[in-house]
Amino acid sequence: MPQVSRTFQVDPAPEVVVPYLADFGNAEKWDPGTERCVRNDDGPVAVGSSWNNTSKIAGISTELTYTLEQLTDDRIVLVGRNDTATSTETIEVTRSGAGSSITYTNDLEFHGAAKLAAPLGKVVFEKLGNDTEKQLTEVLNGLVR
Template identity: 65%
Template sequence: MTTVSRTFTVQPSPEAVIDYLKELGHAEEWDPGTQRCVRLDEGQVRVGSRWHNESKIAGVSTELTYELKELTSRRIVLAGSNDTAT
């Protein structure tokens, strides 16, 4: 099983970082693998918000649907899945 993990060191407060990351469409700016990321629903970003993400990792293209699973002022959890991967 392949696992992909990315770690970034940033200067802003955790709250500012969470506010930026909760809009997963920003992944095109910070995730080198993301080629396109589009929100699938409307309104405020909240638990349950979803995005369609097209990525290329290690030369392999994949499309996943990400869902915001947890959102607090200090923690964000997004989970991506398709028919063959989570």
């Protein structure tokens, strides 16, 4: 199961970062693999909210349904599922000076025949982890300007 994890600093405080990242529709702006992310329900974003996400990674398009499974003042857990994979994105946010320290972890579990892609997936997801850290930092820092 490939896992990538990055810890980095951003300018906005946790009370800005957590609600922004809990709304997974914003992934279109900060996740370099996401091409489209549309909410399936209405109302305030809360545990149980879900999104249809279309991503393209290493030239391969995939669709997952993401559900917000945990939301606290310092932790967001979003789980995306389809027949071939489960992607668990855990985002931990702590105060760091006037801004935030973010630890972003993505655990990817392949199912069935897709398990054969796991070794290659690790290489691809390491690069994607670097790209996500860069883009997420830029987008979040842009929220306070």
